[in-house]
Amino acid sequence: MTTETLTSHAPPETAPRAVRDTAGRRALTRGAKAADLLVRALAVLFLGVPILCVVVLSFSNAEVLQFPPEEWGLRQYRSFFGSDTWIDAMVLSFKLATVSAAISLLIGVPAVFALHRSRLPLKGLLQAIGLSPLVIPGVAYAVALYTLFVQFRLTSNMAALVLTYAVHGLPFVLLILGSAMARLPAETELVAMTLGASRPRAMVGITLRQLLPAIGASYIFAFITSFDEAVLINFLGGPGTVTLPKAIFDNVKTGLDPNITAIATLLMAGTGVVGSLAFLLRRKV
Amino acid sequence: MSSQRTHASGVKRDRRGRRGRIAAALSVAVAVATVTAACGSDSDSGGGSDTLVIAGWGGSFTAANKEFFYDQFQKDTGIKVTIATPGGGFAAKVAAQRAGNNIEWDLLEAPGGDTSKLVLDGNLERFPESLIKEITPLVADGAIRPGPSEPYYLDHGGTVNLIGCNTKLVKKCPTNPREFWDVKNFPGTRGITANNPIFTSLFALAGDGVQPQQYFPVDVNRAMTALKRIKPNVQVWSTSPAQMQQAVVDGEVAIMQAPNTVLVSAMKQVPQLKLHWDGGLLFDEGWCVTKGAKNKEAAFKFIKWYAEHREAQAKFTEKIYSGTGGRDMQKYLSPEAIENLPINKTGVTLVDGKAGAKQQQELGKALREILVG
Amino acid sequence: MLRMTRRTRRRGWQSTFSGLTGLGLIAPFLVAAGVFIVYPFVELLRTAFGEPNGFGNVGDFFQSPAARRTLWTTCLTSLIVTVIVVAAGAVLAWSLRTTKSRLTRMVIALAVFMPLWMGAVMKIYVFTVLLERFGVVNRTLTSLGVIDEPMQLLRTQFAVVAGMTYQMLPYAVLPLYAVYVTIDLNLIQAAESMGASRVRALRDVVAPLALPGLLASTVIVYVICVGYYLTPVLLGGATAPFTASLIADDIFNLFEPAQAAVASVLLLVVAGLVILGGLRLVGRERLRRALG
Numbered sequence: 001m002t003t004e005t006l007t008s009h010a011p012p013e014t015a016p017r018a019v020r021d022t023a024g025r026r027a028l029t030r031g032a033k034a035a036d037l038l039v040r041a042l043a044v045l046f047l048g049v050p051i052l053c054v055v056v057l058s059f060s061n062a063e064v065l066q067f068p069p070e071e072w073g074l075r076q077y078r079s080f081f082g083s084d085t086w087i088d089a090m091v092l093s094f095k096l097a098t099v100s101a102a103i104s105l106l107i108g109v110p111a112v113f114a115l116h117r118s119r120l121p122l123k124g125l126l127q128a129i130g131l132s133p134l135v136i137p138g139v140a141y142a143v144a145l146y147t148l149f150v151q152f153r154l155t156s157n158m159a160a161l162v163l164t165y166a167v168h169g170l171p172f173v174l175l176i177l178g179s180a181m182a183r184l185p186a187e188t189e190l191v192a193m194t195l196g197a198s199r200p201r202a203m204v205g206i207t208l209r210q211l212l213p214a215i216g217a218s219y220i221f222a223f224i225t226s227f228d229e230a231v232l233i234n235f236l237g238g239p240g241t242v243t244l245p246k247a248i249f250d251n252v253k254t255g256l257d258p259n260i261t262a263i264a265t266l267l268m269a270g271t272g273v274v275g276s277l278a279f280l281l282r283r284k285v
Numbered sequence: 286m287s288s289q290r291t292h293a294s295g296v297k298r299d300r301r302g303r304r305g306r307i308a309a310a311l312s313v314a315v316a317v318a319t320v321t322a323a324c325g326s327d328s329d330s331g332g333g334s335d336t337l338v339i340a341g342w343g344g345s346f347t348a349a350n351k352e353f354f355y356d357q358f359q360k361d362t363g364i365k366v367t368i369a370t371p372g373g374g375f376a377a378k379v380a381a382q383r384a385g386n387n388i389e390w391d392l393l394e395a396p397g398g399d400t401s402k403l404v405l406d407g408n409l410e411r412f413p414e415s416l417i418k419e420i421t422p423l424v425a426d427g428a429i430r431p432g433p434s435e436p437y438y439l440d441h442g443g444t445v446n447l448i449g450c451n452t453k454l455v456k457k458c459p460t461n462p463r464e465f466w467d468v469k470n471f472p473g474t475r476g477i478t479a480n481n482p483i484f485t486s487l488f489a490l491a492g493d494g495v496q497p498q499q500y501f502p503v504d505v506n507r508a509m510t511a512l513k514r515i516k517p518n519v520q521v522w523s524t525s526p527a528q529m530q531q532a533v534v535d536g537e538v539a540i541m542q543a544p545n546t547v548l549v550s551a552m553k554q555v556p557q558l559k560l561h562w563d564g565g566l567l568f569d570e571g572w573c574v575t576k577g578a579k580n581k582e583a584a585f586k587f588i589k590w591y592a593e594h595r596e597a598q599a600k601f602t603e604k605i606y607s608g609t610g611g612r613d614m615q616k617y618l619s620p621e622a623i624e625n626l627p628i629n630k631t632g633v634t635l636v637d638g639k640a641g642a643k644q645q646q647e648l649g650k651a652l653r654e655i656l657v658g
Numbered sequence: 659m660l661r662m663t664r665r666t667r668r669r670g671w672q673s674t675f676s677g678l679t680g681l682g683l684i685a686p687f688l689v690a691a692g693v694f695i696v697y698p699f700v701e702l703l704r705t706a707f708g709e710p711n712g713f714g715n716v717g718d719f720f721q722s723p724a725a726r727r728t729l730w731t732t733c734l735t736s737l738i739v740t741v742i743v744v745a746a747g748a749v750l751a752w753s754l755r756t757t758k759s760r761l762t763r764m765v766i767a768l769a770v771f772m773p774l775w776m777g778a779v780m781k782i783y784v785f786t787v788l789l790e791r792f793g794v795v796n797r798t799l800t801s802l803g804v805i806d807e808p809m810q811l812l813r814t815q816f817a818v819v820a821g822m823t824y825q826m827l828p829y830a831v832l833p834l835y836a837v838y839v840t841i842d843l844n845l846i847q848a849a850e851s852m853g854a855s856r857v858r859a860l861r862d863v864v865a866p867l868a869l870p871g872l873l874a875s876t877v878i879v880y881v882i883c884v885g886y887y888l889t890p891v892l893l894g895g896a897t898a899p900f901t902a903s904l905i906a907d908d909i910f911n912l913f914e915p916a917q918a919a920v921a922s923v924l925l926l927v928v929a930g931l932v933i934l935g936g937l938r939l940v941g942r943e944r945l946r947r948a949l950g
């Protein structure tokens with residue numbers, strides 16, 4: 001591997017102390033380098049093998065999951081597209097994620113403005129509350145929400161689930177948009193205003209416009225979070241809210257249906273595209 | 286007892302928090318209403334007279350029910366079937382729904398060990414006399430359960446937890462629970478199904494020599510001591526059917542106690558697997574209608590439809606080896622299928638679900654200490 | 659210029675909104691967070707310290723050896739996962755930062771990102787395929803002659819650690835990469851040109867700059883791990899569950915919501931202590947940045 005580019009850039013051994021470099025120390029450096037390479041290789045292997053596994057298995061024609069597959073074909077994809085249950089779950093998850101991520105933005109964007117551009121008191125506390133869904137132990141959050149859902153009879157209520165997911169996606173808006181906004185000098189808005197623009201116009205025309213990529217990235221992150229949410233739904237789900245992760249979980253628990261490999265491959269391809277977009281948008285900020 | 290506590294925590298409130306709760310309730314209502322309006326009304330499930338909300342396990346069991354019953358029922362009657370997959374915890378969830386006075390599910394798809402708990406809690410709808418009269422000639426004797434004076438559910442989805450043995454891995458197979466517990470004379474790694482504390486405890490009692498008539502009330506100490514004794518020889522305590530199936534197929538366990546559905550399914554890959562029905566425990570479960578269900582008429586209509594379609598029941602059974610409540614099912618099933626079903630088998634006990642449900646909490650806690658402690 | 663500032667001030671123009679406007683802007687957030695975050699947690703506390711025994715519920719929890727052992731398993735396993743994740747994440751992120759080879763960069767980036775997109779449940783389930791008795795790992799090792807007999811991998815703590823590491827690794831790499839980006843690579847060259855070995859350069863120059871970021875990642879990863887539910891259920895054995903499994907069991911099978919709430923609160927306390935520790939060590943801003 002030619003990854004050790006830094007060494008090639010290191011100056012030739014002209015420095016006086018480098019000349020005195022002992023063999024022992026060089027061995028140490030070499031050892032460290034080898035260890036480093038090993039860790040990297042292992043990590044990439046560890047991350048990559050499961051992915052390859054899923055993709056390979058998805059092209060197996062077998063009725064049971066087994067590796068390596070005995071017969072190749074598109075059976076898993078055919079039965080996925082032929083199954084109402086899977087398609088329904090996928091469509092539901094898609095709708096749910098689309099709407100809830102949009103609501104995350106509706107709630108989050110003004111909140112970020114308030115948190116970064118106003119003299120509101122207790123901003124730190126509010127920010128911390130908004131971020132908490134990301135850092136509180138998942139199952140504790142699920143139990144807490146379960147109490148709410150039972151109390152107010154919300155378990156089959158799609159709207160309640162949408163709102164829950166919207167709040168679940170909020171941290172991404174607060175983080176991504178927040179850090180983007182922190183990097184924007186507030187004075188540009190003022191400049192626009194001194195040039196005659198009204199405040200709303202300055203806000204939309206200058207600040208919001210510059211924030212568009214970050215808003216897009218937040219949306220995508222919130223979308224993926226909702227689309228892929230598998231813990232809360234186990235506590236909060238009701239009739240008509242069998243999302244894709246829930247359907248996969250049910251499936252994995254009661255039987256071994258290799259269809260899920262096809263779904264995972266499609267997901268990787270699909271979200272891969274969306275995710276790269278988010279990454280690019282985020283970097284543009 | 287325990288269910289009362291569940292109710293109480295949902296209903297009984299002290300006064301101090303009331304104002305806060307009203308504010309919270311208002312906020313929830315406003316928020317939910319706004320989003321409902323924004324999303325359109327497609328979130329509405331249940332309600333109308335031509336829908337039926339069924340709660341099930343998800344996965345292969347629900348898929349088979351859908352394939353052989355729900356889809357055809359929907360076509361025949363025009364009643365729209367919606368499926369929820371809570372995947373377990375039916376008794377707790379129905380109790381919570383009733384406490385909140387918002388019953389979401391009309392029909393429960395064989396809720397396993399929760400069936401009797403639901404009966405005990407008074408959370409099921411009694412079958413109307415007219416329905417009983419209509420279906421009695423079509424269903425097996427004793428299929429309307431738990432008994433003639435309490436017609437609360439119709440036998441369906443019954444499976445038997447029995448002993449399986451992989452003859453490729455061991456020479457001598459235990460043929461009953463006592464031999465299963467005799468690790469000296471019947472060596473081999475074992476697997477025990479542990480997702481229902483009552484069944485695991487009864488199996489342990491049987492292994493310790495208790496006769497089926499003496500199962501209840503469960504001698505908790507005796508059952509747990511027996512489990513502790515065999516624990517070092519148990520490789521897999523399975524908490525889901527899929528887990529046990531994998532362990533059997535992989536040869537991770539040679540001797541196992543598992544549902545016949547799992548074992549028959551595993552036989553496709555492990556033909557050397559032998560089943561021993563002696564000491565088998567039959568689940569007491571079936572189609573239940575939730576007390577106060579919005580669409581209980583549709584639910585009863587479904588039960589009648591189900592009883593009338595024994596060919597569909599046979600196809601269902603042949604697909605996943607779960608039992609059904611039809612009369613004379615052996616006439617509809619192929620001989621090969623009967624071989625692996627609890628039909629004409631000796632030594633299989635129908636577990637008294639009600640007696641079990643009374644001890645569910647106690648046994649669940651004790652089993653947890655044995656497994657984890 | 660001077661005139662402009664004066665005019666700005668006279669018209670009350672400022673670079674920030676007033677508190678009242680701020681309140682208006684943040685109102686939807688307040689409602690949503692109040693209903694879906696604050697209120698549920700208040701209720702959780704009420705359940706935990708309510709019936710049947712009030713604060714005695716906590717005592718009831720600790721009376722069960724199984725519950726104690728499970729809480730310990732949860733904390734310890736999470737710690738192991740966190741150490742592995744942060745260590746491997748640090749190396750991967752560093753490679754991503756320093757490599758000039760496009761191929762390496764792409765391979766690492768793909769390896770880090772793809773698991774994020776596989777679907778939460780599949781990401782866990784794929785490990786059953788890998789780790790089962792005749793799964794990919796055992797087959798590879800036996801055919802290579804490393805082991806004679808297939809090892810028991812599935813339903814062990816090893817499987818849980820592997821599965822959790824797989825899910826958390828990307829979440830560590832991304833923020834660490836963001837930290838590294840701020841480190842000037844010329845510093846290493848400078849140190850080396852002064853005769854320091856590579857190891858020493860990394861230790862003395864890079865480590866102090868990266869340490870706060872590493873600590874912050876450690877805190878975040880640990881806190882998320884403690885609440886894991888699906889992975890231990892699907893990959894772990896019934897004899898060493900996570901507190902999360904016990905919680906679900908308490909609610910749905912043992913009908914003891916109070917015990918479930920107590921266990922949840924205890925997880926929150928663990929998480930809270932770790933976060934507080936993190937705040938003291940690295941400060942708020944860094945911890946926030948470690949979230950992504």
